[in-house]
Amino acid sequence: MSYTGRFRVWRGHAGGGALADFEVEVNEGEVVLDVIHRLQATQAPDLAVRWNCKAGKCGSCSAEINGQPRLLCMTRMSVFTPDEVVTVTPMRTFPVIRDLVTDVSYNYAKAREIPSFTPPIDLAPGEFRMSQADVQRSQEFRKCIECFLCQDTCHVVRDHEENKAVFAGPRFLMRVAELEMHPLDVSDRVAGVQDQHGLGRCNITKCCTEVCPEGIKITDNALIPMKERVADQRYDPLVWLGRTISRRPR
């Protein structure tokens, strides 16, 4: 089935812009990105959009559709009724470059702030031995495609530009969790996750989990476990006592 769909697409740049109305053909089985491409081909050849794989694996086509952070290539047109106006805007947490393309360098800056994987010094590459049970938990986090939709939706930075300096965002708090839970990482990341990366600002309201196209349980499996580790180290006299007495390895 084909129909003429009504679209509102944000066009502009950092200096200003507006939603532009379009009427465009929509065919059965298409996704929003197909329609954006048809707009480029037929009506708006200079419409800027970032995309690569069209398979939900490269994380390039992040945008907001009807106000919801989503991948353009993974949003089927069939979720909308034919008479519904579909509004497409760029991600609204990052500076816009042009049309649907934003500058996501905040995320790369935050990635660089995390100390990299630190294996024991006496262990040469090639000698790493880990059991599956020990790496299983952090493997979930490695499904991340770095679409930054979680970063875009997180109200800590979305609604408070000033927090960008002190908050790494869910994707990178999860990266710290991945390293902290890694059986061969020897660096202590608990103080850092609270003081440098701003975990305390997360109020576990789970929007990151809601929008993650990989279905990663960011809040339950990365952020809350890290909050509990922070509580161990900072706010739990019993754990402190137990550690001082036993000194057993974790």
Place this chain on the structure above:
Amino acid sequence: MTTTARGVDARGRAQVGARNLRTDRWWLPPAATTVGLLIFLVYGGARAFQQQYFFADERYLTPFYSPCVSLGCASEPGSAHFGMFLPDHPLIPYAALSLPFLLGFRLTCYYYRKAYYRSFWLAPAACAVPEPHAAYTGETRFPLILQNSHRYFFYVAVIVSLVNTYDAIVAFRHPTDGFVVGVGNLVLLVNVALLWCYTVSCHSCRHVMGGRLTHFSKHPVRYWLWTKISALNTRHMLFAWITLGTLILTDLYVMLVARGTITDLRLIG
């Protein structure tokens, strides 16, 4: 920066004009949460201070009065399983020993935090819907930094769950008729089973049981516990709501039987 140039309107971001473009009924979940939580608070508050109709058929003690440790519990002989020592005062609930901790447990619970931050605080009311606050520091400062005490409330909640379990078991003994089973027994049992589900599916419990370990392979028992608790933990929100419902229904049942409005059906004995 003016107050309107906050958040999604900040300089450099796409100037869309509307603060939020969601077209679904995003306000429904926070509104429903507010109503649900208020119903429980009002009902629970009213019942905790009523100091009446908390013990039925000389054996059913409602969870809102457990453990009954006020001198006032003497009005219902057999209701105090752990002694009576708190003064009988209209402002002191008969279960003043457990209720503040149970409230604290739920207030600091990771699920309820999400629920009330979204519904009462609107931070955020729904995803990608701008929150109304000008500044935001999350859980980094007093008083919200106290949320870190959740595990201590969890420890107390385990003790209270044990007390509730004891109540449910002794309820099978009627002072004159001996061993009996009534509908009320089933009500108490179901309630206590669900309370356990809520309590052990807690995120702090998951952490304490095994989540804090880095080497699961060296601790097989704790790893096994962690996997079981993790499975329950994915349903923590569900148990949080179910137990609010079952607490009210259980209490209502005991109250109605105690008032004589309904009769407890005896299945055995």
